[in-house]
Every structure is written in C-alpha cells, then in structure tokens.
Amino acid sequence: xxxxxxxHAVWLRxxxxxxxxxxxxxxxxxxxxxxxxHALLGENGAGKTTMVxxxxxxxxxxxxxxxxxxxxxxFRSPADAIAAGVGMVxxxxxxxxxxxxxxxxxxxxxxxxxxSGEIEQKVAELSNTYGxxxxxxxxxxxxxxxxxxxxxxxxxxxxxASVLVMDEPTAVLTPAEAAELGLTLRAMAEEGRSVIYIxxxxxxxxxxxxxxxxxxRGKTTATFSDLMDVDLAELAEKMVGTATAGNIExxxxxxxxxxxxxxxxxxxxxxxxxxxxxDICMQVCANEIVGIVGVSGNGQxxxxxxxxxxxxxxxxxxxxxxxxITAASPSARYARGLAYVPEDRLGVGLAPKMxxxxxxVVRSYRSQRRGLFLAASKCVxxxxxxxxxxxxxxxxxxxxxxxxxxxxxxxxxxxRELAEEPKILVAAQPSRxxxxxxxxxxxxxxxxxxxxxxxxxxxxxxxxxxLALADRLLVMFEGRIMGEYGPDVTPxxxxxxxxxxxxxx
Amino acid sequence: xxxxVLVRRDRVLPAVxxxxxxxxxxxxxxxxxxxxxxxxxxPVEVYERMFDSAFRGTDSLSRTLERAxxxxxxxxxxxxAGSMGLWNIGAEGQMMAGATLATGVAMMTDGLSxxxxxxxxxxxxxxxxxxxMLGPALARSHLGVNEIITTLMLVYxxxxxxxxxxxxxxxxxxxLGFPRIxxxxxxxxxxxxxxxxNVGVLVALGLLIVFSLAVSRTAWxxxxxxxxxxxNTARYAGVSLRRKVLTALLLSGGIAGLAxxxxxxxxxxxxxxxxxxxxxxxxIIVAALALMRPSGVAVVAFVFGAVQVGGQSIQTLGVSxxxxxxxxxxxxxxxxxxxxxxxxxxxxxxxxxxxxx
Numbered sequence: 123x124x125x126x127x128x129x130h131a132v133w134l135r136x137x138x139x140x141x142x143x144x145x146x147x148x149x150x151x152x153x154x155x156x157x158x159x160h161a162l163l164g165e166n167g168a169g170k171t172t173m174v175x176x177x178x179x180x181x182x183x184x185x186x187x188x189x190x191x192x193x194x195x196x197f198r199s200p201a202d203a204i205a206a207g208v209g210m211v212x213x214x215x216x217x218x219x220x221x222x223x224x225x226x227x228x229x230x231x232x233x234x235x236x237x238s239g240e241i242e243q244k245v246a247e248l249s250n251t252y253g254x255x256x257x258x259x260x261x262x263x264x265x266x267x268x269x270x271x272x273x274x275x276x277x278x279x280x281x282x283a284s285v286l287v288m289d290e291p292t293a294v295l296t297p298a299e300a301a302e303l304g305l306t307l308r309a310m311a312e313e314g315r316s317v318i319y320i321x322x323x324x325x326x327x328x329x330x331x332x333x334x335x336x337x338x339r340g341k342t343t344a345t346f347s348d349l350m351d352v353d354l355a356e357l358a359e360k361m362v363g364t365a366t367a368g369n370i371e372x373x374x375x376x377x378x379x380x381x382x383x384x385x386x387x388x389x390x391x392x393x394x395x396x397x398x399x400x401d402i403c404m405q406v407c408a409n410e411i412v413g414i415v416g417v418s419g420n421g422q423x424x425x426x427x428x429x430x431x432x433x434x435x436x437x438x439x440x441x442x443x444x445x446x447i448t449a450a451s452p453s454a455r456y457a458r459g460l461a462y463v464p465e466d467r468l469g470v471g472l473a474p475k476m477x478x479x480x481x482x483v484v485r486s487y488r489s490q491r492r493g494l495f496l497a498a499s500k501c502v503x504x505x506x507x508x509x510x511x512x513x514x515x516x517x518x519x520x521x522x523x524x525x526x527x528x529x530x531x532x533x534x535x536x537x538r539e540l541a542e543e544p545k546i547l548v549a550a551q552p553s554r555x556x557x558x559x560x561x562x563x564x565x566x567x568x569x570x571x572x573x574x575x576x577x578x579x580x581x582x583x584x585x586x587x588x589l590a591l592a593d594r595l596l597v598m599f600e601g602r603i604m605g606e607y608g609p610d611v612t613p614x615x616x617x618x619x620x621x622x623x624x625x626x627x
Numbered sequence: 628x629x630x631x632v633l634v635r636r637d638r639v640l641p642a643v644x645x646x647x648x649x650x651x652x653x654x655x656x657x658x659x660x661x662x663x664x665x666x667x668x669x670p671v672e673v674y675e676r677m678f679d680s681a682f683r684g685t686d687s688l689s690r691t692l693e694r695a696x697x698x699x700x701x702x703x704x705x706x707x708a709g710s711m712g713l714w715n716i717g718a719e720g721q722m723m724a725g726a727t728l729a730t731g732v733a734m735m736t737d738g739l740s741x742x743x744x745x746x747x748x749x750x751x752x753x754x755x756x757x758x759x760m761l762g763p764a765l766a767r768s769h770l771g772v773n774e775i776i777t778t779l780m781l782v783y784x785x786x787x788x789x790x791x792x793x794x795x796x797x798x799x800x801x802x803l804g805f806p807r808i809x810x811x812x813x814x815x816x817x818x819x820x821x822x823x824x825n826v827g828v829l830v831a832l833g834l835l836i837v838f839s840l841a842v843s844r845t846a847w848x849x850x851x852x853x854x855x856x857x858x859n860t861a862r863y864a865g866v867s868l869r870r871k872v873l874t875a876l877l878l879s880g881g882i883a884g885l886a887x888x889x890x891x892x893x894x895x896x897x898x899x900x901x902x903x904x905x906x907x908x909x910x911i912i913v914a915a916l917a918l919m920r921p922s923g924v925a926v927v928a929f930v931f932g933a934v935q936v937g938g939q940s941i942q943t944l945g946v947s948x949x950x951x952x953x954x955x956x957x958x959x960x961x962x963x964x965x966x967x968x969x970x971x972x973x974x975x976x977x978x979x980x981x982x983x984x
Contacts, residue, residue, distance in 0.1 A: 432862060452863050452865050453864060454865070456865070462863070470859045470863055472857075473853055473860045473861075475856040476853065480849065480852070483849075484853070484860065484863070491846050494846070494847070495840075495846075496846050496849055498844070
C-alpha cells in the first residue's frame with residue numbers, strides 16, 4: 123500500500139546499494155522536510171554521494187525506496203528524477219564550456235523554438251529573483267568556479283526543481299562566495315523548496331542548515347531536527363563514531379623504538395594548488411601506531427602522499443631512519459622500507475583491469491625478471507605466497523582483480539606492501555568499507571606489524587579504530603596538527619572539539 | 628515492460644570473442660544480401676566470388692596476404708599506442724614519412740647490394756615514422772597535448788610534402804613532364820614469397836610475435852600495461868609515465884613508418900602521394916577490433932585483407948564499386964558491434980525493481 127508522506131519533500135527509505143567489493147548503503151534513511159536546508163554528513167565512503175545519486179536517478183537502489191512529495195518514485199534515469207523535481211549540482215560541474223550561460227541553462231529543457239533573446243531575458247529574470255548574478259550571454263569558460271556553480275543552480279531552477287542536491291558545494295568557493303551561496307539557498311528554502319547539502323565543513327553546515335542526517339558505514343546513525351543548539355564538536359563526534367570501542371582489543375603496551383619516520387616542517391598544496399598541509403612536524407617510531415584523526419579533507423590525503431613520494435612538498439624534509447628521502451621516488455622509498463596502503467585502493471593501490479598476479483607484483487616486478495622477461499613462474503609463486511599468507515580468497519590468479527570483494531582486495535594490497543618487511547607502514551583508511559571479518563583481519567595485521575617492530579602511521583576517520591589501536595593520536599584540522607592526545611586518557615568530546623578546529627582550553 | 632540492460636562482463640573469454648565476431652559478420656552478410664538483392668545482384672554468387680577470390684588457391688591467398696601486410700603493421704602501430712590508452716590516428720602520415728625517407732636514402736646511396744639496400748631502406752622507414760611522431764609524442768608526454776589531433780594533422784602535412792617532392796626536388800627527369808618520382812632501384816624490391824606475397828608478410832608476422840611477447844611477457848610490457856590501465860598505480864610503482872608515453876608513441880610511429888617502407892619496397896615501385904592508400908586509417912579499425920592486442924591484430928588484419936580483396940573482385944560481376952565498399956563497411960560494422968558484446972551481456976529487466984508496493 124502506498125502511504126502518502128506529504129509532510130516530507132524527500133524520503134529515502136531503507137536504501138541499499140552494493141558495488142563490487144563495497145557496501146555503499148546498508149539500509150540508510152533520509153527524511154527532508156519541505157522548505158528546509160538539510161545537511162547530509164558523514165566521512166568519505168559513508169554513503170552520502172550514493173544516497174543522493176539514488177535520489178537523482180543516477181543509481182538504482184538494490185533495496186529500499188524513494189519518495190518525493192509523498193509519491194513513491196522509481197527513477198530509471200536522471201531525466202525521471204528531474205521530471206519529479208529533483209535537481210542536482212554535482213561536485214564536478216556538468217556544463218558545456220563553449221556555450222553561453224543561457225544556452226547551458228536551457229540545454230535539454232529548451233522550448234521547441236529557440237529565440238535566444240527571449241531565453242536570455244527569462245534567464246536574467248530567474249537569476250535576479252534568486253540573487254544569482256550571472257550574465258546570460260557570456261560563455262561558460264570565462265566564468266569563475268563560483269559563477270559556474272550559480273549556473274548549475276539556475277539550471278535546476280529552470281527545470282523548477284523543488285529539491286536541490288548540492289554535493290560539496292563550497293569546496294570550490296571563496297569564503298565570500300560561500301557566504302553568498304548560503305543566502306541563495308535560504309531564499310530557495312523560504313519559497314518552500316528543499317535543499318540537501320553535503321559538506322565536510324561543519325561550521326558552514328551549522329551556519330546554513332536547519333536539519334542534519336549523519337551517515338556512517340552506509341547506515342543512518344544520527345538525525346538532528348534542529349541545528350540551532352547543536353555544537354560542532356558533537357557533530358564531528360557523530361561523524362567519526364560514537365559506539366564504544368569494546369569490539370577491538372587493545373594491543374599490549376610496547377616501549378617505542380627509535381624514530382623510523384620523521385617529518386620536519388612539511389608543507390604541501392592540494393591538486394588545485396591551494397595550501398593543504400602547513401608546517402607539520404611529527405615522528406613515528408618503531409613498535410608504535412600513530413593515528414591521524416580528522417574530518418576528511420583536512421590535509422590527510424596530501425600528507426600521506428608527501429610521505430610516500432606521490433606528491434612533492436612545497437617545503438620541509440621527510441626522513442626515513444635518519445636518511446633524507448624528500449626527493450626519492452615512490453619506488454625508491456618502498457625499497458628503503460616505506461610501505462603504503464593508499465586511501466584510493468582501486469585507483470592508486472591496485473590496477474582493477476589487471477590480473478591478481480599482475481597486481482601482486484606491482485612493487486616487486488623488477489626483482490621477478492629473468493633477462494628481459496618477467497618470469498611468470500616466479501610471479502605466480504610470489505602471488506600464491508601472498509594469497510596464502512594473508513588469506514586472500516581469489517578465484518583464478520589470472521583473472522582481473524575487479525571481481526574480488528573489498529576485503530580480499532585490501533588483504534592483497536596490504537600483503538603486497540608487507541611482503542618485503544618494511545620499517546614503516548603508512549595506511550590510509552585501511553578498513554573503510556570492509557565487512558566485519560575484513561576489518562578484523564586488517565586491524566590484526568596492523569597490530570602484528572607493530573609488535574614485530576614496524577612503525578605504523580594510521581590515517582583514519584574512524585575514531586573507534588584509532589582509539590583502540592593507536593599509541594598516540596594526532597588531530598588534523600585544516601592542514602595543521604591541532605595537538606597530540608593519548609587515546610586512553612582523552613575524552614571523545616575533546617577530540618571532537620579539536621577535529622572541529624577548537625583546541626582544548 | 629521488459630527492456631534490455633547492458634551488464635558488464637567480469638571476464639572476456641576468447642571463445643566469446645571469436646563467436647561474437649562470427650555472429651557480427653554473419654548479420655552483416657545477411658543485411659548485405661538485402662542490399663545486393665535491391666541492386667539486382669545474386670547475393671550467393673557475389674559472396675561465393677568474394678570468398679574464392681580471397682581464399683581459394685595460392686594466387687588468391689597471396690593477394691589477401693599482400694593486403695594484410697600493411698594492415699597488420701599499421702594495426703600493430705595503433706595497438707602499441709593503444710595498449711597505453713593512446714590513440715595514434717596518424718599512421719597514414721607516418722607511413723608516408725617512412726616511405727619518403729626510404730626513397731631519399733635509396734636515391735643517395737648508389738650501388739648498394741640488394742639485401743643491404745633493403746635493410747637500410749626499412750630502417751629509414753622506421754626512423755621516418757619516428758621523426759614524424761616526435762613532435763606529437765613530446766607534446767603529449769611533456770605538455771599533455773592531445774595526440775589524436777596532432778598525429779592526424781601531420782597526415783596531411785606528410786602527404787603534401789610528397790606532392791611537393793613530386794613536382795620539385797625529386798621530380799623524375801625522364802618523366803616527360805609528369806609530376807613523378809623516380810622508381811626505387813630494382814635490387815630494392817622485397818623478395819617474393821609466392822604469388823603476390825612478399826617477404827613483408829614475414830616482417831609483419833615477426834614483429835607481431837615480438838610485440839605480442841614484449842607486451843605480455845616482459846617487464847617493459849608490464850609497465851606499459853600498468854601505465855595504460857591505471858596511471859596512478861604506475862606512478863606509485865615507480866614507473867615514469869612520461870617516458871612510457873614517449874616510447875609507446877615513438878614505437879607506434881616507427882612501426883607505421885616501417886609499414887610505409889615495406890609497402891614501397893614490396894608492392895609499389897615508387898613513392899606517390901597515394902602510397903599509404905588508407906592503410907593507416909584502416910589500421911585503427913584493425914587495432915580496435917583486435918582489442919589492442921598484437922596477437923589479435925594478426926587475425927583481424929588477415930580477415931580485413933580478405934574482405935578488401937573480395938570486395939574488389941566482385942566488381943567484375945557488375946556490382947558497382949560503391950556497393951562493394953558499402954558491403955565491406957557493413958562487415959566491419961558487424962564485427963565492431965560484436966565488440967560491445969565482448970564486454971557486455973544483455974539482461975532483460977522488468978519495469979519495477981522487484982519490490983513493488
């Protein structure tokens with residue numbers, strides 16, 4: 123029986139969505155009232171983008187259903203979602219650079235007879251109504267990022283969207299543009315439209331939004347119907363986990379050995395050339411796990427890439443057991459004992475279209491040669507060794523790895539990195555998105571490495587994991603280390619405050 | 628309402644590929660039969676003639692091989708770049724550049740013995756193709772300039788250069804005023820194998836084997852495949868993407884240049900602006916159908932050569948040249964369509980999602 127849910131503009135009920143190797147949504151729920159700005163929060167990989175893609179008709183859910191204004195909807199394509207009044211502004215804008223603002227706005231939804239003057243006038247009217255300044259006659263390639271975003275919003279309004287989804291809208295904006303966006307969204311909400319706002323910038327969320335839903339590991343873990351009296355620390359804490367850390371056994375205390383990795387005054391830029399890491403000094407010693415905690419997008423990825431050689435720092439020095447490796451290539455660093463489990467497993471750590479064997483030898487193929495040739499038998503033997511030692515469940519070794527489950531991919535990747543007994547392991551989000559056994563296996567290996575004398579730098583958004591495993595915790599906020607905390611003695615509220623940029627008094 | 632959904636296959640089996648091609652070609656032949664009936668030809672007779680002229684008897688077979696040789700080389704050229712995710716659209720131009728340099732060296736060196744001259748000319752073919760590719764390759768590896776555009780543009784440049792040589796510097800004094808370049812010396816002809824097939828067949832076959840092994844079995848090929856399929860993973864493994872792009876494109880250009888020199892010494896007698904004859908562009912289709920694998924290029928080039936020989940032969944049955952070209956194109960379309968089904972299978976999905984209220 124269809125039950126009208128007219129009091130909600132959007133109701134995503136029990137959404138399930140699986141991708142090869144990853145459970146993106148596991149029964150997640152989202153309710154958005156009409157006329158409100160609703161924040162959708164969660165760490166990377168919590169399922170936010172998957173949820174809104176289900177709402178926008180990009181993905182079909184494996185389970186659960188979608189209600190828009192009290193009507194149950196089955197979207198077959200984004201066009202269906204647009205027809206139902208759902209507009210989406212993606213993180214990467216989808217505009218045609220050579221067309222004008224007006225042409226982009228009406229593209230796909232233009233009246234049969236195009237009279238450019240008339241359309242430009244209508245677009246101008248629309249942009250005046252919402253205070254979205256954009257000259258309709260200018261080609262899009264001339265516009266700044268903020269202006270392009272306004273064009274995307276106008277595009278949705280042109281199609282009379284009653285629900286507007288904004289995915290990380292302020293990531294590309296200057297602070298002034300972000301403040302302006304806040305006013306525009308408020309004007310839209312006052313008209314009775316709803317806005318779903320995905321962001322990691324908690325201060326903006328609290329400033330702009332009325333309600334919030336927090337996702338974690340594909341499930342809805344918290345909802346806030348009024349953000350007025352919620353503080354940032356509480357939000358940050360909800361995002362990274364509130365469950366008690368009972369299920370992970372704390373490793374026995376060990377006396378840390380000599381420093382294996384040290385960073386001196388490291389600074390670095392992100393992909394857009396903006397400063398992302400500021401003047402970081404830190405050390406990781408043998409026999410210890412150092413955790414880096416923070417809401418994602420605060421420079422953790424850039425820091426890991428600087429350490430492993432995938433990104434050149436703009437200043438500072440990286441040393442491995444006292445040896446300066448700032449200029450060394452990623453493979454040279456690996457050869458000296460620096461292993462890396464990157465956050466983007468299938469994009470950086472592994473080559474999804476290549477076989478299990480090919481992926482197993484990514485680090486060591488140079489030593490599996492026989493003359494010019496790669497010795498197939500050596501490669502297979504090496505791969506089989508990893509598979510057995512790390513309990514990777516695989517089909518045929520010559521099949522592409524894309525068919526493996528997330529846990530097995532990560533076992534293979536971690537196994538490969540540990541195969542040649544590193545001195546230091548940098549692991550970014552190593553257990554994210556894995557099932558229970560996968561998480562336990564990966565965490566077990568990290569503890570095992572610590573015991574055998576390896577230094578582990580564990581970058582995670584999962585506070586439970588960090589509190590359980592790490593010997594020391596460093597909180598990162600806007601590219602800086604906010605402070606060092608002992609995991610046993612620090613209350614979560616203090617960590618939450620530090621993650622939101624508020625150092626303890 | 629049922630509607631088809633394309634589902635990506637986890638693994639592409641060679642048997643599926645072979646079967647797919649056959650089905651694709653069969654569908655094309657059925658559609659072609661309609662076309663032939665409309666244009667008052669007997670499809671059975673036409674197809675029989677096509678088959679006979681391409682395969683029956685050593686003479687027919689040698690014609691097919693003669694056609695397949697440049698297709699195999701240009702197909703390999705495109706596939707080498709393609710295995711790194713790069714598109715060499717200008718094999719046509721690199722063929723001309725290779726043939727031009729080979730002609731030039733033949734003019735400058737007088738009285739070299741046959742085998743030596745041939746070796747020098749073929750080497751110059753490789754160098755010529757590489758020289759033409761050098762600009763696009765450097766632009767791509769160091770500045771990120773799209774190689775599709777640059778390689779394509781140079782096709783026209785190299786053809787115009789040959790036209791200019793034809794009326795200018797290299798004009799044959801004995802041509803009675805015709806714009807024509809001197810024939811290459813007689814001892815520079817590639818030895819014939821049988822019928823119209825020459826040693827070029829062996830050159831192409833040898834290179835296909837070498838590259839097939841190099842790509843699938845060597846550390847170099849491993850790096851190439853890694854860089855092509857996951858550039859970030861390659862960087863992480865310590866592979867220099869810049870150097871890989873450069874070598875893949877230069878090798879691609881060199882092989883296409885060799886195709887030009889082989890065509891010059893094997894089939895043609897002199898350098899003309901028409902020497903490349905579309906083989907460079909056809910090479911793109913060959914490589915695409917072979918899924919960028921050198922081993923596949925051999926098979927596809929042979930079939931493609933047969934289609935061309937067969938297509939020409941039916942003109943003697945009164946089928947117009949246009950119909951014959953359309954027929955060839957349809958067969959290729961059929962095979963290309965089949966490629967979709969290598970990678971995807973069709974699933975019929977109902978309108979709901981199985982959990983209707």
